[in-house]
Each structure stands twice: as C-alpha cells, then as structure tokens.
Amino acid sequence: MSTKANYPISEIGKGKVGFSKTRSIIESAFYGNNVVEVTTLKQAYELAKNSPGTVVTDMPVYRGEEFGLDKDAKVLLFNDGAITGRYATARRIAGEPGVDCEALDKVVMDAVYESRWKKMYHATVYVGLDPEFMVKAHLLIPEGEENIMYSWMLNFQYMSEYYNVMYKNSKPVGDGKEADIYIFSDPQWVPQERPGVSFDCLSDPAKKSLCYFNTETNCACILGMRYFGEHKKGTLTMAWAIANRNGYASCHGGQKEYLLPDGSKYVASVYGLSGSGKSTLTHAKHGGKYEIKVLHDDAFIINTETCASIALEPTYFDKTADYPTGCPDNTYLLTAQNCAATRDEDGKIQLVTEDIRNGNGRAIKSKLWSPNRVDKIDEPVNAIFWIMKDPTIPPVVKLKGASLASVMGATLATKRSSAERLAPGVDPNKLVVVPYANPFRTYPLANDYEKFKKLVEEKNVDCYIVNTGDFMGKKVKPADTLGILEAIVEKRAEFHQWGPMTDIEIMDWEGFVPDMNDPEYLTQLKARMQDRLDEITAFGTEKGGYDKLPDDAIDAIKRVIDQLA
Numbered sequence: 001m002s003t004k005a006n007y008p009i010s011e012i013g014k015g016k017v018g019f020s021k022t023r024s025i026i027e028s029a030f031y032g033n034n035v036v037e038v039t040t041l042k043q044a045y046e047l048a049k050n051s052p053g054t055v056v057t058d059m060p061v062y063r064g065e066e067f068g069l070d071k072d073a074k075v076l077l078f079n080d081g082a083i084t085g086r087y088a089t090a091r092r093i094a095g096e097p098g099v100d101c102e103a104l105d106k107v108v109m110d111a112v113y114e115s116r117w118k119k120m121y122h123a124t125v126y127v128g129l130d131p132e133f134m135v136k137a138h139l140l141i142p143e144g145e146e147n148i149m150y151s152w153m154l155n156f157q158y159m160s161e162y163y164n165v166m167y168k169n170s171k172p173v174g175d176g177k178e179a180d181i182y183i184f185s186d187p188q189w190v191p192q193e194r195p196g197v198s199f200d201c202l203s204d205p206a207k208k209s210l211c212y213f214n215t216e217t218n219c220a221c222i223l224g225m226r227y228f229g230e231h232k233k234g235t236l237t238m239a240w241a242i243a244n245r246n247g248y249a250s251c252h253g254g255q256k257e258y259l260l261p262d263g264s265k266y267v268a269s270v271y272g273l274s275g276s277g278k279s280t281l282t283h284a285k286h287g288g289k290y291e292i293k294v295l296h297d298d299a300f301i302i303n304t305e306t307c308a309s310i311a312l313e314p315t316y317f318d319k320t321a322d323y324p325t326g327c328p329d330n331t332y333l334l335t336a337q338n339c340a341a342t343r344d345e346d347g348k349i350q351l352v353t354e355d356i357r358n359g360n361g362r363a364i365k366s367k368l369w370s371p372n373r374v375d376k377i378d379e380p381v382n383a384i385f386w387i388m389k390d391p392t393i394p395p396v397v398k399l400k401g402a403s404l405a406s407v408m409g410a411t412l413a414t415k416r417s418s419a420e421r422l423a424p425g426v427d428p429n430k431l432v433v434v435p436y437a438n439p440f441r442t443y444p445l446a447n448d449y450e451k452f453k454k455l456v457e458e459k460n461v462d463c464y465i466v467n468t469g470d471f472m473g474k475k476v477k478p479a480d481t482l483g484i485l486e487a488i489v490e491k492r493a494e495f496h497q498w499g500p501m502t503d504i505e506i507m508d509w510e511g512f513v514p515d516m517n518d519p520e521y522l523t524q525l526k527a528r529m530q531d532r533l534d535e536i537t538a539f540g541t542e543k544g545g546y547d548k549l550p551d552d553a554i555d556a557i558k559r560v561i562d563q564l565a
Helices: 021-029 041-049 101-117 146-155 161-168 228-245 278-283 328-332 402-410 445-457 478-489 519-539 551-564
Strands: 035-038 055-060 074-078 091-093 120-130 133-142 181-186 210-214 219-223 248-251 254-259 265-271 291-296 300-303 309-311 316-319 333-337 340-343 349-352 362-365 383-388 396-399 462-467 496-498 501-506
Touching: 021 101, 021 181, 021 210, 021 219, 035 041, 041 074, 041 146, 055 349, 074 146, 101 181, 101 210, 101 219, 120 146, 120 161, 120 228, 120 309, 133 146, 133 161, 133 228, 146 228, 146 333, 146 362, 181 228, 210 228, 219 228, 228 248, 228 316, 228 445, 248 445, 254 278, 265 278, 265 478, 278 291, 278 383, 278 478, 291 309, 328 333, 328 362, 383 402, 383 445, 396 402, 402 445, 402 462, 402 519, 402 551, 462 478, 501 551, 519 551
Parallel strands: 035 120, 074 333, 091 210, 133 181, 181 219, 265 383, 383 462
Antiparallel strands: 055 074, 120 133, 210 219, 248 300, 254 265, 254 291, 300 309, 316 362, 333 362, 340 349, 396 462, 396 501, 496 501
C-alpha cells in the first residue's frame, strides 16, 4: 500500500484528503526556499559526519555499500546532552479530550515561522517493507541536527532503487485516502512569548517541549526534543495509526517463524515492555533446533483478515548497555547515541558502551545483525505471548476466550522498579500497566482490543502470558522461558485448568507450581487481578472515557476475580 503525495488540481481544497489545518501548516514548511532536500544515504552520511560535535569513530560500517553507503563509511556517534530518553509528558494527541488543537496549531505556526532563519533539511523514507503496506514519511529538521536525520533514514527504509520500484507497484492505502506522513522537527526550539501564541496548551509542565500528533491527517510536530527515539517512535506512531484505520493490528513487539523438523511452521508474536526479554525471545536461536525467520523485534503489523505480518523497519534501535566494547554484535552498528568514546592501543577511536557515560545508550544496528531476517511472514500467526513481570503469575499460562485473551493484553503489566520513588500510601506491589506494551497509541484503546480479540475469536490464534520476572520470589530464568516456548512450539506442552479459573490453563513447570491452598498467595493473586480490573474501570472515566473498553472486557476479568473468591 502507498500513500498520496501529489494531487490533481481538482482534488486540492478545503475538506478534501490531505488538506486539514494542522497538515497545511506543517506541509507548507517543506517547500520553503531555505529547505535542502536530502535524497541519498551518502548525502546524509556526509552531512552527519561533518556536523559539529559528531564523533567519527574508527569502527567501519560493515558491508555499508550494500545499503547505500561508501565502502569506507564509519560508525558515527552523537551525544544529545542531559536528556537521553523519551519524554511521554510532552505528547499531545489531536482528538483526545482536553487537547486544544487551535492553540497548538498556533504554536506550530510560530515555530515554522522562526525556522525561516535556518537552513532546513528534508528527508524521505518508507515505513513498511512490503507492497501490501508501505507508507511514505517526510522529515523536516534544521541544520545542526544532521545526525538525527541520518539515523532516521537508517532506521526506516531509505529510498533505494529496489524499494522505489516496490513502492510504485504497491496498492494505494485506504483507496487513496491516506496522505504521506509529514513531520516538522526543531530540536533547537525555545518557547518565546509572542502575540497570539499561548503555551498553556502544552502538557509539558515546564512548557519547553512538544510532541504534537494529528494522526487522522498523518502529520506531527516535534519541538525542543533532541533524542532520536522521539523521532523514531513519533514516525511509528503515525504509521501504526494508518495501519489501525486500514484493518491491521499495530504491534509494538517481536515476531518469529519456526520451521520444525516435520516441515510444519509456527509463528509466534511476543509483546513486552522494555527490559522484559522481548528482543531476547525474538532473536533466540534455540541452539539450532529449528530453522528460524525473524520479522522484527520492535515494530510490525498483523493483517486481521489474512493474519500475515509485515515489518515496518529494516534496522534495530537497540540499547548498548549489554554489548561491551569489542563485542561481536557491535560489528553491525551504524550509528550510536549517548555513548562515550576513547582511543584503543592503536590510537583508533572506539565506542565505550555499557552505559558508563549515562543511562540508555543506544545504537542503530543493520539488518545484517539478524541473518535470518525477513520483511514479511505470510504464514498466519499461531500465537500471541503477553510478556509480563507479575510475581503472582507462573512462568506460563494459557488464556481461553477471546475477551480474556485481549483484555490481558490491554492490562499488560510489570512490577515497579526498586529505584522508583513512591508517594506515601502507594502499594509498591501494585502493577504498572501499559496496554499491549504500546505507549504510542493515538487512537482509542478499544480499537486495539477489538483487533486482538478478532485474532483469537475468529482466526483461532492462541494466547499465553509468560512471566519473565520472578514467581513469588523465585527468578524465572531465560532457560525456563525458552524451554516453555519450545514445548509449545513442538506441541509437547500439556495445559490443564488453573485452580478454580475456568478461562485460564496452566502448564506445570518444574519448580514453579503455585500452591492454590496458600491463602497468602491467593490474596496476592486476587489483588493483582483486581489491579487489572481497576485499570480497565479507570479507562472508562479517564480522558472523558476516550479509552473505555467494551463491557465484555470488564466481565472477563471480573469472572476470574469472582472464581478466585
């Protein structure tokens, strides 16, 4: 599928596709006489390499000529300053209650006006790597931010000859009713009081940054935010919204296909928050027991009719903390952010990883890091795994019933960090919930709920919860989780009803069999299920009920709690 970039005169005008107020403010900036178009990765690399503050390491880009770089290209490092992570508080989403688009549009208008004094770069990429789903995205960003632009072009699919042909032959998304994505970014933006502009519409308490999404019209504005991850997830936010409108389940997770010795295939999708083990499970090779294909470990979509899945990005934006200097995995680095550098014994500049300089050091790794990568899995997805860190859940349970399966994803939970400061009276055991492990949704939560429910109810997709944290104080090791996955994939896993809960089944895993006669354990289990019910109930009232779920979602959780009682 492709999006729309050019319009016949008869299709230009008020009320027509691609011509909303916010979009007109943002898109018009791309045509200013201060804008330089960046059309190739080589051009972007040279700009980034020569941008003030860039560290040009002596680490070569492995086989860079295969994806648009010169043979002698090096890994580039750029550090952002004090901010080394995403800032969700700055997000404002058109359509949500309390979001004043009229005031936000004026902030954007003024930011665009101020950008006239700067040289601006216009880069273009594809999001989605198969003719079934490809959308075109544009980024406008000022001189001095060339490293963000270069990493953005690497993270998504730069406009190579191969993908240009693929895009040209792809089907228009939404029958031509979806326009290209346009993102205006100015990391150097500083709010200044001016007539007609009020910053009270910003959700950032300090009113110094903004991430404004108008996903209905495929445009966004990012102001005062240097971190590359804001640009990556901001772009994915837009693509996921387009996918959601056009019959896809938008997935912040990983997917892989197993080819078993008997010739059968098994497709598993895993969803979890950062640090849950999502990437580890996605890339696990299982000791060579199976032939494995990896779709992606972070961003993909599932066609809810065919159950085929498509990757949205070719590369990986990975943490560097677990990959020490000299680690073989670092062979595949393309760019790095928020890491240190030093000279080795030969005087060559090397990255210093392991989060010595700061937390959340990051790097973009090439597609070659995973030799079994594919851009689409045509085989229908067989199972969904919600990865949680809930100490009352055994290493694996199987969910029966589409409503319970989907609502457990809507209440995907993890434990609070021991480093987190809590207000007096807050239960430290209370779960932290991020629906479907995706904090980047810009449409009502019920949309995702219905999509995943459909996969289970109509397409016979199995659904499991895997706990990769600890179970009542005992650590669930990666070997446990991988062993459980192998048992399920090989159809050796034997599940039976878990205690009194008719919609949840358990596989007895050695050392992790819950004692259903232990009153303390049952109290904790019921409390954690009550946490989930409380979250769903709150969805119905917060933000004016924007994320309210259907009654069957509430009933499914209530039934579990009632049976435990």
